[in-house]
Amino acid sequence: MAWGAAAGYPARMSPPPFALHLAAKRSQRPPDGELVFGRSFTDHMAIVDYDAERGWFDPRIVPYGPLALDPAAAVLHYAQTMFDGMKAFRGDDGKIRFFRIDRHCRRLHDGATRLCIPPVDEALARAAIFALVSADRDWVPSSAGTSLYIRPTVIASEPFLGVRPANRYTFFVIASPVGAYAGEAFSPARILVEDKYVRSAVGGLGGVKAGANYIASLRAAEDAKARGYAQVLWTDAQEHTYLEEVGTMNLVVRIGDEFVTPPLVGSILDGVTRDSVITLLREWEFQVSERPLGMEEIVSAHRDGSLREIFGCGTAAVITPVSALGWKGEDLVVNGGEPGQVSRRLFDAISAIQYGRAPDPHGWTTLLD
C-alpha cells in the first residue's frame, strides 16, 4: 500500500505494518564493554521506498546489509540526504524505552522541505523504529550507561545527474548498540573557538540534520584536534563573534545564575536535548535565555568571575562539560576546569528518566511494549 501525500494517503492514519523478512542467522552482539559508537549494527534494518506516483511504499524489515545504489544516484553526487539520531534504553526494570521519539520523528519530517525531500510521515517513521527495535530487541544492551543508537536516514536514490530534487528516495532505519563513554563519561573537553571556517549560515542548512553540514565541519574539527582541542565552538558566519554550537552539540553557558543558549535562527539545530535541558532548568527555577551570546561577553564574564559553566548537549553524550575555551591564543578556563554543578545535575536527571529510574512527568519516554 502506498503511503504519503503524493499517493493521497491521508495523514494521521496508522501506517501500514512492516513486512518482516527476518535474518536466517542472528549475529552475536559485542560484549557491552567493547561497544564502540556506530561500529556494530543490529541484525536488521527498516526500509521504505518512495516514488512520485506511489508516495512512500513497501515498508519492510530486512536483514542488515548493503543497499544497491546506482552510481548515478543523486545522493552520491549532490548529498540530497538527511538523518536523525535518537536512542532506546533498557531500563533497570528490563523494559525498553525510547527517549522523545515523537520529537525526533517530527524533526525528521519538518527538515525535509528545506532539502526538497518528500517528508516521511511522523507515524511512518515511528512505526519503522518500533518495527526495527522489536525485531532486534536483544541488541538493546543493559549495562549501566549503554543504549541503542537509532539512525533514521533518507537518501535520494534516483539515478540522474541533473541538479533538481530527485523523484525516488529510500528511507531506512539502522541501529547500533553503544557503550557507556568508558572513562570519558562526563569528562570535560577543551574547545577551540572557530574564527576561520563556517559550518552553516542563517539561510543555509544548519537547522536540518543534513549530511552536508557534517562534511562542512570536518576541516575545522581536524585542525582543532591537531592543536590539542577536542572540538570547535562554531561562531556566526558573518563576524565570527556570536557563539552557535559545540561540534555537533547545542551550547549552554551559565553566567552568574542565567543560563544562555543561542536562539534558533536557522544556522543551528533544534536539539531535543537542548529542549529537555531548557525545560528542566526552568522547572528548577533558573533563568534561561535564548539570546545571542558574543565572545566579548564571555571574555568579560571570565574576567569578572561570573562565567560559571559551559556545556554542550546532545543525544550522544547528553551533557559534555567544557573545561576551557581556546580564543585568540589563550585558554579561558571554566570553573577551574571541572564540570559545573548544574551540568552534573542535568546529566543525572536526564539519564534517570531515560533508564526509568525517575518519574517522567513530561511523557518523554515511550515503552516499546
Ligand SMILES: *Cc1c(COP(=O)(O)O)cnc(C)c1O
Ligand atoms: C544532532 C545535533 C545536535 C543535538 O541534537 P539532539 O536532538 O539533542 O541530539 C546539535 N547540533 C547538531 C549540529 C546536531 O547535528
